Amino acid sequence: MDRKYFQICLLAIVFVGTIIVIIVCFEAKYGIREKVVESPFWQTSVVYQVYPRSFYDGQPDETGDITGITSKVDYLLELGVGAVWLSPVYTSPMKDFGYDVANFTEIDPIFGSMADFDDLVTTLHRKGLKLVMDFVPNHSSDQHEWFQRSVRCEDPYTDFYIWANSSGVDANGTQIPPNNWLSVFRGSAWEWNDERQQFYFHQFLPEQPDLNYRNHLVREEMKKVLTFWLKKGVDGFRIDAIKHLFEVEDLSQNEPVATHSGVQDPDDYDYLNHTYTVDQPETLTVVREWRQLLNQYPDRVMMVEVYNDDIDAVMKYYGNETVPLADFPFNFFLIDNLQSRGDLTGESLRYTIDLWLDNMPEGKWPNWVTGNHDNGRVASRLGRDLVDALNMLTLLLPGTPVTYYGEELGMENTFISWDETKDPEGCRWGPDLYQEHSRDPERTPMQWDNCTNAGFTTANSTWLPVNPNYKVLNVKAQTQAETSHLKIYKELAVLRRADTFSKGHIAFPVVTKEIFSFLRYLEGSEKYLLVINTSEEELEVNLHRHANLPLPSSAVVVLRSVTDTSEKTHPGSEVPLDKVPLVGGEGLLLNLQAED
């Protein structure tokens, strides 16, 4: 090779190499790469749960539907949420209002058509919002073709469900189930099928037979279902009742009585310890398969429903850095630990928040849930006065908040008489006890305005009664009012996008019985302090006296609960931190300006 040519090549290599080294150093110092790699949508978005029967009735027939949701996308956009989790809209006999799926890849006519669904996805995406589907893998409806064919022992469906022989016949000639396992909705989890002359297992209603995940064909079919929706462009899944996916193989084992639960009723699910029917190790293997499937598509989320007092059992669903599973299991501890106002103190809030943050596996992302379609409304459980404070808490903590529709307005539980009760769980407890168990009160129609039926439908009636408070508690009124829960929620949704909240650190400067607080801070960014008065009394708090870290002498009010109308805490006012006035249940967000 010509020597001159060789020298030119060498020079060129040295030149390109130098440029690469400069770029790499520059990136390392100024973090250019950080700006290029965006956070996944589910880390930056508020997830908003829409219960489709109750959101908006676009094709007026008493029940909400998909076109109704599409017509309210602008509301969601203005609210500032980033993703919609849609409770099931699949074909269903509605025994459990859509959680009994008769066809996993079709839309139930009550909600509209597949074209309506596609239109919803397109509309959401066009406006920059995401759609997360509810995926119900543990069971199908008894009307699903797979179950019908399983009853008839038609292959390959014969073993698609959990079938077992009877243990004998009692004195009345009734078949005796294979073991003592109970349904979450009370009573035996076994149902006798005359045609097949066997029992089948159902962790929920008899109309919701459990699928058999030990059968690899079931696993393949369910992966096809996920793929179907992923190809349609949905942005991920909320996975229903995941902990129930597997049971032990040996069906002769009875579950032990939960001697410390205090439950005496042998039909109550809590009467037993569910050692053989929930959180079996095989479940995580299937979650892993689904994770790998979702990973083939960019930016998809997997959120899983796991209720368990045992934090370690819940955390397993995150997986770890080498074997990632769900993006997050829902954090239900703000619901489970804080059932009523008496449970809510500064200390219990701190404990509950730490419980998640301290136990979460390295590198994982937290989430905060205060309500959903299975739990009472925040205002009714904990108090109307706390609505804003708890929205401040969930939207400003590090992690993803999940908001149930109507919580931005402070919607309340609706009284439903026994005759009007629809929820199967409520119905199975009977007229004396249904109110403790029915989920109807938190599922009533969204309150849009003060017109008939709260503006939810133009039909003459609604599938569940509208809460009579709709005349004053509705979107329109809260949009027009000078201050409202809705306005606070919208401000929070904007605020949480600031670096301090999306990337900043957290500290808990003052936590007492009455007071809960957290500080969000980040070098070079604004510092915020949220103070919550968990008591029902008006207080003047000296934050300095209790603080475990230095606080400035005063701070500027950014946001306060609607219940506080004092001049002293008007947004923009400066409040001395040794005399912070708070009304009962108030949340006060302060901007801590740096002191020289």
Ligand code: GLC
């Ligand atoms: C989940 C759902 C609940 C449903 C149950 C059975 O817990 O959230 O509404 O009844 O699963 O599918």
